[in-house]
Amino acid sequence: MSTFFSASFFVQHLTALLGTLGFAVLFKVRARHLPLAGACGLFTWLVYYTVTFFGGTLFLAAFLASAVATVFAECCARVRLAPAPVFLVPGTIPIVPGSDLYYTMRYLLFGDFDVFANYLMRALLVGIGIGGGIVAVSVAVSLLPKRKNKLK
Amino acid sequence: MEAIKIDVDKESLAETVLRLALDVGEGMLKNGGEVSRVENTIERICRAWGAEHVEVFSIVSMINATVHMPDGTRSSQMRRIRATGTDMYKLELLNELSREICQNHLRTDEVDARVKAIKRSAAYPRWAAVPASAVAASAFAVFFGGGWVEAVVALFIGALLGAIELFAAGHVNELAKTVLSAFVAGILSFAAALIVSGTGSGIIMIGTIMLLVPGVAFGTALRDLLCGDLIAGGLKTLQSILTALMIAFGYLLSMAVMGGAL
Known part of the structure; x- marks a missing residue:
């Protein structure tokens, strides 16, 4: 079994951080939130990496990673009094199934439909995992008692 | 009152x-x-x-x-x-x-x-989209297993896609813009693989594709659906499926143009 802290561990986390920050600027996240948005991307990838490293399925990895990202983003939102998507939208970027989608297209073109279907399912599973993770936490958060800043 | x-x-x-x-x-x-x-x-x-x-x-x-x-x-x-x-x-x-x-x-x-x-108001000047997408594309090219060559090529293509976004914003059909971006990215990745042999055009393409993929949109679409906003969620799902199809279309077009250069 390869080691957990391999060279690719560091390369992947560094590039996940850089990629998240790039996207955060594209999404116009203001400069003072950039460190937290970057941290959100880093945590998301750390969870995903850990789960897949220990043999978890893609769906489980995506689900847990996006759930952790949502918890982190909701905490940041309360500390910084900013909407949660400011942290969550860039933060989930590293687990977006870009490579699976690429291979889906590639094998569609090559007419290799078995491999095509395989990659399409992978992309869909990860997508559903991301959505499910966000929903599970959002529902839990909406059940929490609200602060009394509503009127009357 | x-x-x-x-x-x-x-x-x-x-x-x-x-x-x-x-x-x-x-x-x-x-x-x-x-x-x-x-x-x-x-x-x-x-x-x-x-x-x-x-x-x-x-x-x-x-x-x-x-x-x-x-x-x-x-x-x-x-x-x-x-x-x-x-x-x-x-x-x-x-x-x-x-x-x-x-x-x-x-x-x-x-x-x-x-x-x-x-x-x-604006958090950053408009041109900030160019370096930001360059860094993002390059970082993801390495993230998905690319080396230095792939990182540098993805940096340039990312900057170009940022520039397309900048000039097309608001007055070009979103889907048409996606096709164009995927097409340009595809052509340039193949060209890079032709010029520097051993370059993984696939890796470059994956890095740059991250800029176009509706991953976040798909995630929020599912969230809306599961939270009961069926119409909003359904429309967003349709939107992200269409975007993914347009990426595939632009990329396949570039493959067709580059012919047997694979």
């Missing part, structure tokens, strides 16, 4: 309140706010100004709302939303504004001015 200044000849109380609430909601929706946040915000703002009854319905491309005020005036207005993007800076400012309205009952003319100021 001294918070609300109205010109009775022009607008009734209900019309003023709803117009301003919709201005805030429309801004949120245009800049990437969730449908549930938009509906909540409009309702809260109307109630903060004393509305007796508020109904809001929003999807990605439209907001429809009705308000009843205690003085007996009523208003129904709708907004058609065309271009939407992701601008977390404006979303945050609008969120702040809505919180202030609910807590401090800002005057209506103040709100008007604030909304206009937020519309003009």
Whole structure:
């Protein structure tokens, strides 16, 4: 079994951080939130990496990673009094199934439909995992008692 | 009701309140706010100004709302939303504004001015999109297993896609822009693989594709669906499927042009 802290561990986390920050600027996240948005991307990838490293399925990895990202983003939102998507939208970027989608297209073109279907399912599973993770936490958060800043 | 200044000849109380609430909601929706946040915000703002009854319905491309005020005036207005993007800076400012309205009952003319100021504001200069997408594409090329060559090529293609985004923003059909971007990225990745042998055109393409993939949109679409906003979620799902198909189309087109160069 390869080691957990391999060279690719560091390369992947560094590039996940850089990629998240790039996207955060594209999404116009203001400069003072950039460190937290970057941290959100880093945590998301750390969870995903850990789960897949220990043999978890893609769906489980995506689900847990996006759930952790949502918890982190909701905490940041309360500390910084900013909407949660400011942290969550860039933060989930590293687990977006870009490579699976690429291979889906590639094998569609090559007419290799078995491999095509395989990659399409992978992309869909990860997508559903991301959505499910966000929903599970959002529902839990909406059940929490609200602060009394509503009127009357 | 001294918070609300109205010109009775022009607008009734209900019309003023709803117009301003919709201005805030429309801004949120245009800049990437969730449908549930938009509906909540409009309702809260109307109630903060004393509305007796508020109904809001929003999807990605439209907001429809009705308000009843205690003085007996009523208003129904709708907004058609065309271009939407992701601008977390404006979303945050609008969120702040809505919180202030609910807590401090800002005057209506103040709100008007604030909304206009937020519309003009920007967290970064427009050209920042170019280096940002360059860094993102390059980082993801390495993330998905690329080396130095792939990183450098993806850096350039990413910058180019950022520039396309910059010049096409607002006046080119979103899907057409996606096809063009995927096509350009495909051509250039193949070209790079031809010039420097051993370059993985696939890796470069994956890095640059991350800029186009509707991953986040698909995630939020599912969230909307599962939270019960079926129409908004369904439309977003359709949108992200279409975007993915357009990426595939642009990329396949570039493969066809480059012919057997694989």
